Structures are given as structure tokens and as C-alpha cells.
Amino acid sequence: MANILVADDSETILLLMRTRLEMAGHTVETAEDGQDVIDHISAGFVPDVLLLDAMMPRKSGIDALRELRAAGHAVPALIVSAHQNRGDADAPTDLEVNGYITKPIDFDRLLETIVQLTA
Amino acid sequence: LRIGFAIGFAVLAAMAVIGVGRFIQQRQDFEDAIARSYQVEMAARVKIAQGTGHGGARAAVIREGQHRSELRDQISSETRDTALLVAAGLIAGLTGALLLFSGLISSLRRPLEQLVDAAGRLAAGDRSARVDVGGLSETATLGAAFNEMARELEIEEGRRDELDRLKDEFVLTASHELRSPLTSVQGFAELLMLDRDSLTPRQAETVEIILDNCRHLVRLLNDLLDLARSDAGRLAIRPQPTEVAPLIDDVVRTMRAQTEAGRQTLSESIEPGLPLINVEPDRIRQILVNLLTNAHEYSPEGASIGVSARSLGAEVEIAVTDNGPGIPADQLDRIFERFTRGDAGLTQRVGGTGLGLAISKSLVELHGGSIEVESTPGHGSIFRFRLPVAATAAIDGGQSRAAAEAS
Numbered sequence: 001m002a003n004i005l006v007a008d009d010s011e012t013i014l015l016l017m018r019t020r021l022e023m024a025g026h027t028v029e030t031a032e033d034g035q036d037v038i039d040h041i042s043a044g045f046v047p048d049v050l051l052l053d054a055m056m057p058r059k060s061g062i063d064a065l066r067e068l069r070a071a072g073h074a075v076p077a078l079i080v081s082a083h084q085n086r087g088d089a090d091a092p093t094d095l096e097v098n099g100y101i102t103k104p105i106d107f108d109r110l111l112e113t114i115v116q117l118t119a
Numbered sequence: 120l121r122i123g124f125a126i127g128f129a130v131l132a133a134m135a136v137i138g139v140g141r142f143i144q145q146r147q148d149f150e151d152a153i154a155r156s157y158q159v160e161m162a163a164r165v166k167i168a169q170g171t172g173h174g175g176a177r178a179a180v181i182r183e184g185q186h187r188s189e190l191r192d193q194i195s196s197e198t199r200d201t202a203l204l205v206a207a208g209l210i211a212g213l214t215g216a217l218l219l220f221s222g223l224i225s226s227l228r229r230p231l232e233q234l235v236d237a238a239g240r241l242a243a244g245d246r247s248a249r250v251d252v253g254g255l256s257e258t259a260t261l262g263a264a265f266n267e268m269a270r271e272l273e274i275e276e277g278r279r280d281e282l283d284r285l286k287d288e289f290v291l292t293a294s295h296e297l298r299s300p301l302t303s304v305q306g307f308a309e310l311l312m313l314d315r316d317s318l319t320p321r322q323a324e325t326v327e328i329i330l331d332n333c334r335h336l337v338r339l340l341n342d343l344l345d346l347a348r349s350d351a352g353r354l355a356i357r358p359q360p361t362e363v364a365p366l367i368d369d370v371v372r373t374m375r376a377q378t379e380a381g382r383q384t385l386s387e388s389i390e391p392g393l394p395l396i397n398v399e400p401d402r403i404r405q406i407l408v409n410l411l412t413n414a415h416e417y418s419p420e421g422a423s424i425g426v427s428a429r430s431l432g433a434e435v436e437i438a439v440t441d442n443g444p445g446i447p448a449d450q451l452d453r454i455f456e457r458f459t460r461g462d463a464g465l466t467q468r469v470g471g472t473g474l475g476l477a478i479s480k481s482l483v484e485l486h487g488g489s490i491e492v493e494s495t496p497g498h499g500s501i502f503r504f505r506l507p508v509a510a511t512a513a514i515d516g517g518q519s520r521a522a523a524e525a526s
Contacts, residue, residue: 016307
């Protein structure tokens with residue numbers, strides 16, 4: 001089972017994510033925005049998977065991931081987007097993203113993807 | 120040019136006036152001379168008649184007769200000269216006028232050609248088209264008026280683009296903002312359903328209703344977003360060579376649960392050996408889901424729904440058929456317009472957004488294809504759409520090439 005760092009600016013969504021992921025046996029750490037994610041990882045927390053909301057105040061998931069990639073972190077990352085299509089504004093082509101999850105979240109698919117990424 | 124024209128005209132007029140004046144003067148002089156000659160002759164004849172005249176008077180009569188004859192010769196030669204002068208003046212004036220006229224024409228033609236060219240570019244969408252017309256003050260004024268019009272058009276266009284952008288941004292933001300709470304509602308309702316056994320049947324039913332409405336809201340949001348993008352010309356597709364059969368299989372599989380719940384049959388008929396089509400698979404899936412959802416929702420229990428695909432040379436035609444109630448002729452024309460739906464009685468139990476067909480049409484056209492509908496009330500409907508065949512024939516080669524193009 002995986003160590004997952006979930007970032008979303010909505011506490012309700014974080015609670016939902018934590019509940020569903022923990023029900024599936026994963027360990028969950030939460031962050032309230034992209035900067036919080038960077039701080040967690042800088043503090044030595046090493047997740048198996050990152051689950052980042054694309055749009056967050058202060059620092060978006062995209063920006064946080066870009067910083068992490070630039071710093072050499074290869075941790076698998078899924079971008080959670082409110083947009084239906086990954087081709088939207090929040091999908092830069094030059095950034096290494098391991099998958100896109102759209103809101104509302106299809107948890108069966110999300111759990112399956114996490115298993116694949118951590119296999 | 121205008122000054123040249125005026126000078127030419129003045130010269131012409133002066134020559135005519137001088138010519139006519141000279142003619143009148145000559146004629147006057149001639150008549151005076153003739154009259155004087157007659158007077159002298161008459162005086163001589165009077166002297167002869169009175170017997171007071173002598174040989175000198177007779178000679179005077181003869182001389183005056185000769186003098187008048189000379190005067191007549193002189194006047195006719197002078198008149199000829201004057202006529203020649205006037206004719207020469209006229210010819211010179213006319214030639215000058217012609218030259219000036221052709222000059223005027225050519226000085227009009229260049230600005231006009233420029234205006235025609237700029238108007239053409241403006242009409243073709245180049246809002247920066249301007250003219251630089253000098254020359255006559257009339258063409259310069261016309262040029263300035265044209266430039267002013269083009270400038271206002273450009274400003275207007277910019278304002279419209281800005282409004283479009285704001286609308287698009289608004290829909291995007293609204294869609295995003297609505298999606299987060301919706302995610303929570305749907306997510307927690309699903310959480311309840313995971314523990315279904317501990318719910319009473321009534322509670323379970325309630326949660327199902329919440330979930331149904333969540334799905335409906337999601338569809339509505341997705342459709343609105345697509346339409347807003349389509350309106351703004353920003354509904355982008357990433358076509359790639361795609362196999363038709365697996366795409367249809369996939370959609371039919373996901374639709375099966377719904378049609379079986381309505382005891383409807385859902386059949387597939389795909390021509391073997393179809394060429395690859397150049398499409399974005401998710402978008403074609405979306406169109407098929409829209410059409411099949413309509414067929415399912417508008418048809419009664421036990422109805423037959425079918426998906427078929429056949430090759431038409433440069434295109435592949437996919438058709439969704441049902442033997443449901445059909446679409447009345449007066450609604451058929453507007454069926455692809457947004458928020459157009461079947462009759463009100465059906466709408467009550469049909470959960471669509473009224474946007475599906477409008478989006479399907481946009482998407483098909485975005486792929487360079489076409490969509491049409493045929494329906495007989497009481498016997499069912501057929502929705503057919505055609506999509507372009509991919510340029511590459513081989514499956515493997517096609518896909519790797521598309522991947523290379525996409526990167």
C-alpha cells in the first residue's frame with residue numbers, strides 16, 4: 001500500500017480523499033496548497049504518489065510539481081483537474097505528469113491508477 | 120491636375136472668344152468697306168446722271184466695283200483663316216481635354232484600386248487593412264473615411280473578442296467553482312453507498328437520487344463548458360488515426376447497463392476492414408454517448424437501438440438507430456440547436472441537458488465531418504455522422520506517426 005500526499009484547498013475534498021484512500025489501505029498525508037506540498041517534501045516526507053489539485057491559491061499543483069521536477073524529484077504525480085479535458089489551460093505539455101484525474105473523482109479509476117503507479 | 124484642367128479650358132475658351140471676336144470684327148469691317156464703296160459709287164453715278172460727272176466719275180464706278188470684288192475675295196480668305204484658327208484651337212483644346220481626362224481617370228484608378236484591394240482584405244477578416252490615398256481631395260476624403268471605418272471595425276472586433284474571452288473565462292471559472300462542491304456531494308454520497316447494506320431501502324434510494332442528480336449536473340457542466348469553448352472557437356481537438364470498431368465496442372459496453380435496465384436491445388453492426396479515422400477518440404466517444412443516451416432515453420421499454428459503421432471512401436459513416444417514437448417534422452429542423460428537446464411530455468422523464476446534439480454537431484464539424492438526422496414519427500430515428508479517414512492506412516505506422524505529430 002502506498003504513502004500518498006494529497007493537496008487540495010478544500011478541506012471537504014481532503015476529507016473525502018483521505019477517507020476513500022485510507023479505506024483502500026493507503027496512508028494519507030494532506031497539504032492545503034502547492035507550497036505546503038513543497039514544505040512537506042523539503043522536510044523529508046517521501047510519498048509514493050502525489051495527488052495535486054491543479055488550481056490552488058498561493059501555489060498551484062502544476063507550479064509545485066514543476067518545482068519538484070526541477071529539483072530532481074521523480075515521484076509519480078497525478079494532477080486533479082476540475083476540467084473535463086486534460087488539454088485545458090492547466091495541462092502543460094513539457095511537465096512530466098503521470099496522469100490526470102477529473103472532478104468529480106472516479107475513485108475506482110483513481111485507486112486503480114495508484115496501484116499501477118506504485119506496482 | 121485641376122489647375123491644368125482650368126488652364127486648358129481657359130485657353131480653349133479664350134481662343135474661341137478671340138476667333139469669334141475676330142470673325143465679327145472682320146465681318147463688320149467688310150460691311151463698312153462695302154457700304155463706303157457703294158456710297159462712293161452712288162455719288163459717282165449721281166454725278167454722271169446729273170451730267171456734272173466727267174470721265175473721273177465713270178472710272179470711279181468701275182474702280183469701286185473692282186474694289187468691292189477685291190474686298191469680297193479678302194473677306195472670304197480672312198474668314199477661312201479665322202475658321203482655320205478656331206478649328207486649330209478646338210482640336211488643340213480637345214486634345215488637351217482628352218489628355219487631361221485620361222490623366223484624371225488614371226489618377227482616380229490608382230486610389231480606387233487601392234480601396235478595392237483594402238476593402239477586399241477587410242472583408243476577408245484583415246482588420247488592419249488601411250489605404251494611403253493622396254491625389255484628388257475627393258479620393259483622399261474617401262480614403263480617410265475608409266480608414267476611419269476600418270479602425271472602428273478593428274476596435275469593435277477587439278471589444279467582441281474581449282467579451283468572448285470574458286464569457287469563456289466566466290464559464291470556465293464557474294464550471295471549476297461548481298465542480299469542487301459537486302465533487303464533495305457526489306463523493307460522500309458514493310461513500311454512503313459503499314456501505315449500502317447498513318442503509319434502509321429508503322435511504323439507499325435517497326442516495327441514488329442524489330447521485331443521479333450529481334451525474335446530471337456534471338453532464339450539464341461539461342456540456343456548457345464545451346459549448347462555451349465551441350462558441351469562442353477554442354474547442355480544440357487532437358485528432359489521431361483511430362480504429363472505429365474498438366471505439367464503438369467500448370461505448371456500447373458502457374451503455375449496456377442503461378439499455379438493459381430499460382429492457383432495450385443494443386446491437387452493433389460494424390463493416391469489417393474499416394479504415395482508420397482521423398479523430399480524437401474521447402470526442403467521438405462523447406458524440407456516441409450523446410446519441411445513444413438520447414436513443415435510450417427517448418425510446419420506450421423494449422425498443423431496439425443499433426450502432427452501425429460503414430466505409431464511404433474518404434469517410435466512415437457511423438449511425439445510431441432506434442425504433443422509438445421518432446421526432447416530429449417541425450422539431451427536426453431545430454434538433455441540433457441548443458436546448459431543443461423532444462416534446463414536453465417526454466422531457467419530464469428524460470434527463471438530458473438539451474445541449475448534447477448541439478455539442479455533437481460542433482464536435483463532428485470540428486473533425487471536418489457532418490451529421491444529419493432522419494426520422495419518421497412512430498417508427499424511430501437515425502442519426503448519421505461522417506468522419507474523415509486518416510491519411511495513413513496501416514495501423515502501426517499511423518499511430519506512431521500521429522504520436523510524432525502530436526509531440
